Amino acid sequence: MISKSDIKYVSALQIKKFRQKYGQFIVEGEKCIAELLISSYNIKKIFATSEWIATNNGLLRNISCIETIQEELKKISHHPTPPQAIAIVEIKENVEFPSLKNKISIALETIQDPGNLGTIIRIADWYGIENILCSQDCTDWMGPKTLSATMGSFTRVNIHYCDLQETISKASVPSFACVLGGSSVYDIQKKDEGMIMIGNEGKGLSESLINAADFRISIPRPGKAESLNAGIAAAVICDNFFRS
CATH class of the missing domain: 3.30.1330.30 (Ribosomal protein L30/S12)
Structure with a gap:
């Protein structure tokens, strides 16, 4: 007992x-x-x-x-x-910060919903993405609701909390900010490396991170829905990054 x-x-x-x-x-x-x-x-x-x-x-x-x-x-x-x-x-201690070269990674800014973070971790696992970078104010990936949403994928995806502005400025890989009014994600050819940047559920990415990105991309909207949640957006974008 x-x-x-x-x-x-x-x-x-x-x-x-x-x-x-x-x-x-x-x-x-x-x-x-x-x-x-x-x-x-x-x-x-x-x-x-x-x-x-x-x-x-x-x-x-x-x-x-x-x-x-x-x-x-x-x-x-x-x-x-x-x-x-x-x-x-x-909790694993002294986890080394990863090299972002020659791989796709995901950067998340101010993701607040545990379910969204868990879903994105699961999506990363599906596409073989090993690293997710989170701003310090993202929800904790070790929270019960987030872990449940991962369905175990957290065991194969490394989640790092860091200063995204600094990380992006030092990363030697192209960065792609998900925004409204950017280039269509459908026009992107398969990528071998890059950082997919996704922002807060309500506000999106901050202006400073958008300006730090190399490219701005969007999911075309043929319908009338106001927005997609962060998890769905991550799935659509990842699928296009890995599509041959």
């Missing part, structure tokens, strides 16, 4: 400042944890049903597992219907 101290600790990890304090985060759900088990992340503890433990026993190695029931998992889950497993995971 889950102890009161475990309930208190896992509840604390729902909050960013405690994730930073303890150097750990939580991952919920069978799909996300299945990806975790075959990743390089260090899993500290798993709370799970007996059925889940029996099914995944061969992958658990020396991981500490606390057998419990879903009614108990409900006490530490942010989902209305609790999953069969919840893991406490160690």
Whole structure:
């Protein structure tokens, strides 16, 4: 069963400042944890049903597992219907900032919606994009809602928080700002390297980042919808960047 101290600790990890304090985060759900088990992340503890433990026993190695029931998992889950497993995971330390040469990366400015960030991480994984650069005021990728939206893709995509203005100025790859009134993304030929820049859900990219970009691109709008959310826009743009 889950102890009161475990309930208190896992509840604390729902909050960013405690994730930073303890150097750990939580991952919920069978799909996300299945990806975790075959990743390089260090899993500290798993709370799970007996059925889940029996099914995944061969992958658990020396991981500490606390057998419990879903009614108990409900006490530490942010989902209305609790999953069969919840893991406490160690945050990777001293992750080296990546080289952006000879690859496509995504830069995100002030993305606030956890679902959007999670979706973009999943899209990056789909297209084999290894790195996402986030402005310091983007939502935390280790938040429960973001992780759930990634469906485990966070295990294969590196997310870095940085000064985007400085990073773009030093990057030796072309940068593409997604804006209204730019060149059609449909006219872009397949790229071997570049940085796709996507801005805040309501305001888009800041003027300073737009001015720092090498190119301005847009998704043509034949219909009347006012806008696309950041996740959908990322999918359309990535598809055109990788299309032969």
